[in-house]
Amino acid sequence: MDGSEKTGFFAPEHWFRKGQGPRYRQLHRYLAKAIRDGRLEEGTQLPPERELADLADVSRVTVRRAVAQLASDGMIDQRRGSGSFVRRGGPRLEQSLSTLISFTELMQARGMTPSSQVLGRGLFMPTPDETTVLGLSSGDQVARVERLRTTDGTPIALERSSLPVDILPDPDLVETSLYAILRSSGSAPNRAIQRVTAVNLTPREAKMLALPEATAVLQIDRTAYLASGRPIEFTRGVYRSDIYDFVTEVRLEGP
């Protein structure tokens, strides 16, 4: 890519839309997609931050927020004194822990076709855990949905989600994307806390996922919150670890 191409490539009209979120996130999304698509090839150097700020018509601070996220995703190397380079050893079906989106949207972003099979749903009395995590009052019910997630026909994950009934009064509406429904009712979460561990599949889970019994899988517990701080979703899922894994860059301590 020569200089004249760069000018257009990083220009704001290619990555910024008013109302689609902050600039640093839109720019990060644009660059990440360009790298995944190969439009920014492995090993190539990004323009220096000061130049990128100029081309993208934002401040260097904003460029750095977008680019730091790429580094944390493991998509680029930043080397003081020399530059930022697109990392070699291309992407797999992996996921940055710092930018989790919903299963549906993650798979779509990877060019795959996600689907879900609802295994069960309804309104129930909460378990003590659910009462605590979701901050329920005594007598409140929870809506539960249990789904088998598949992409391109391969079973990938089992997820069981619990929400207060006032957030999801009718669990029968949930098909593929829970978050799509929450968004349309104006109660989508804006952040979540995740805990990742490893567990052995139970016989029932193994059958569902067509894996041997006791296979090690990743278990992810996610508690999602509204902007107000109210917890509205607790989801426990198990994910095939041979397909689904987590990658992140860490900065080590020390001066």
Place this chain on the structure above:
Amino acid sequence: MDGSEKTGFFAPEHWFRKGQGPRYRQLHRYLAKAIRDGRLEEGTQLPPERELADLADVSRVTVRRAVAQLASDGMIDQRRGSGSFVRRGGPRLEQSLSTLISFTELMQARGMTPSSQVLGRGLFMPTPDETTVLGLSSGDQVARVERLRTTDGTPIALERSSLPVDILPDPDLVETSLYAILRSSGSAPNRAIQRVTAVNLTPREAKMLALPEATAVLQIDRTAYLASGRPIEFTRGVYRSDIYDFVTEVRLEGP
């Protein structure tokens, strides 16, 4: 904690030492320790960012970098319009994926006593994987160290580390902390890429960790780099998932 105490508590002399790294990291470390130690109690509100900037004698931007890290660690809640609050449901033996330090230092930070038993070490011909990951030339050897990590007498993890011989000429020096040795020879990494998955323990591993065969554990592959970008360490470890897990906050997409 009233106003007069706060003044001293957040003053720079309590958290900043020249030569001990950037301010935002030192401030983050200080606040994180204060929360873990209970000096900032669960549910209490941090001073507003502007006030904290004033007390700590840094700019608000620097305060935000430190505080954003606490949020990403899952230690505080930030709520626009109301404030930042120490999260309830205190810390466990868990680890933020975004601030990994070495096993030894992690356990010490938790007030536990780490130790290691070296199961084997020496110089070997590299596997093809090691040659690729570490960027070796043909004929180069690798130094390998395999250790059983325990804290307070409980086996927690098995780790096998491989490094180029010019970085670790004498693997016999490694006892508890590999990174302490690397630092003393001036070749400590400053960042790493980690991949987290789940695996079943092999019979040999299970015996070492005193766990049933095929127990699900977390497998973490880490490639560590010098500031120059040169890869100098590849470590594969398996960690008891009932003790060791990962927690992170995620921000969800959307305007």
Place this chain on the structure above:
DNA sequence: AAGTGGTCTAGACCACGAT
């Protein structure tokens, strides 16, 4: 209306790498 976190700017200096 006041207070809080969220975004963004323009500019400065430092530490390190390449030359």
Place this chain on the structure above:
DNA sequence: TCGTGGTCTAGACCACTTA
């Protein structure tokens, strides 16, 4: 010496919560 990423500042405006 120069270019690069890394740190830090002082200040502005916006979006949201609380009162």
